[in-house]
Amino acid sequence: MITSLITASAAPTALVLGSTSASWACAVCTDPTDPRSNAYFDMTMFLSLLPLAALGFVSWWLYRQYSAAALD
Amino acid sequence: MDTLADGDAGGEPGAPIPLPLRRSGMSAPRGALSGVPRQRRQVVANEVLGVTIFVLTELMFFAGLISAFTISRAGAPMWPPAGQPRLPLEETAVNTVGLLASGALVYIAGRLFTRQGPRSARLPLLAGLALGAFFVLFQGYEWYRMLSEGLTLTSSTHGSFFYLIVGTHAVHVVGGFTVLALMFGQLLGERLTSGAFAAARLFWYFVVLLWPFLYWQVYT
Numbered sequence: 001m002i003t004s005l006i007t008a009s010a011a012p013t014a015l016v017l018g019s020t021s022a023s024w025a026c027a028v029c030t031d032p033t034d035p036r037s038n039a040y041f042d043m044t045m046f047l048s049l050l051p052l053a054a055l056g057f058v059s060w061w062l063y064r065q066y067s068a069a070a071l072d
Numbered sequence: 073m074d075t076l077a078d079g080d081a082g083g084e085p086g087a088p089i090p091l092p093l094r095r096s097g098m099s100a101p102r103g104a105l106s107g108v109p110r111q112r113r114q115v116v117a118n119e120v121l122g123v124t125i126f127v128l129t130e131l132m133f134f135a136g137l138i139s140a141f142t143i144s145r146a147g148a149p150m151w152p153p154a155g156q157p158r159l160p161l162e163e164t165a166v167n168t169v170g171l172l173a174s175g176a177l178v179y180i181a182g183r184l185f186t187r188q189g190p191r192s193a194r195l196p197l198l199a200g201l202a203l204g205a206f207f208v209l210f211q212g213y214e215w216y217r218m219l220s221e222g223l224t225l226t227s228s229t230h231g232s233f234f235y236l237i238v239g240t241h242a243v244h245v246v247g248g249f250t251v252l253a254l255m256f257g258q259l260l261g262e263r264l265t266s267g268a269f270a271a272a273r274l275f276w277y278f279v280v281l282l283w284p285f286l287y288w289q290v291y292t
Binding site: 035036038039040042043046047050051054055058062065066069 | 113115116124128131132135136138139142143145146147
């Protein structure tokens with residue numbers, strides 16, 4: 001099941017990753033002369049990682065609360 | 073959130089497993105089939121969980137604002153733009169310390185409320201509220217000065233982002249302050265529940281801890 005899912009998604013993933021310049025999703029990301037390119041990259045990383053970090057922290061905190069309650 | 077803590081209720085080790093479960097290969101949850109009602113223990117208060125989810129969404133909202141601000145700032149030839157007043161860095165630093173102290177006092181109030189009873193939390197909570205009020209009033213004064221110096225919502229991108237980000241945070245501070253003030257009223261009337269107080273404190277911590285980051289991004 002998982003293998004077939006990976007196989008099915010490999011082609012579209014390769015297509016997307018191989019054609020980023022054609023899509024022009026971010027007009028300045030591939031232009032090193034644009035002063036905003038670093039800011040775009042930094043903020044992309046920031047907005048991508050922040051929810052993961054926040055949800056990870058909350059999950060860890062809930063797990064700790066649960067473990068403490070289980071020990072009582 | 074109702075969550076069963078492990079070991080709260082256990083079934084008999086030799087209790088028979090119903091046929092459908094045996095056929096499906098599933099194991100029966102402990103205590104579910106023994107006829108003993110499960111003892112549910114609340115691990116996190118409903119109010120706290122609700123505010124936690126709310127804070128997560130608010131975090132992303134502010135992250136979006138900061139992201140837009142950072143990209144706009146990076147594209148500007150100079151920042152702040154020519155002819156626009158500089159933001160009061162030192163005065164706001166003092167105000168930041170006041171807000172952080174307010175957060176610390178509310179934290180102490182929470183600890184005292186849990187360990188020594190509601191009465192002991194009154195003074196630190198009142199002091200924390202006073203510092204929160206000071207922060208809001210000082211921000212209001214700062215806005216008045218900025219407006220009189222020509223920094224308005226429409227004067228430049230700098231002004232737009234300043235009032236948008238700092239103003240949104242100020243709305244949150246006022247909201248958190250109002251809820252904490254209500255909690256203080258309930259504390260005086262000895263009607264305050266620990267779940268409600270913890271939820272209000274959680275929101276205040278968010279507002280307090282967010283501010284130094286906003287200050288660093290917007291003012292420096």
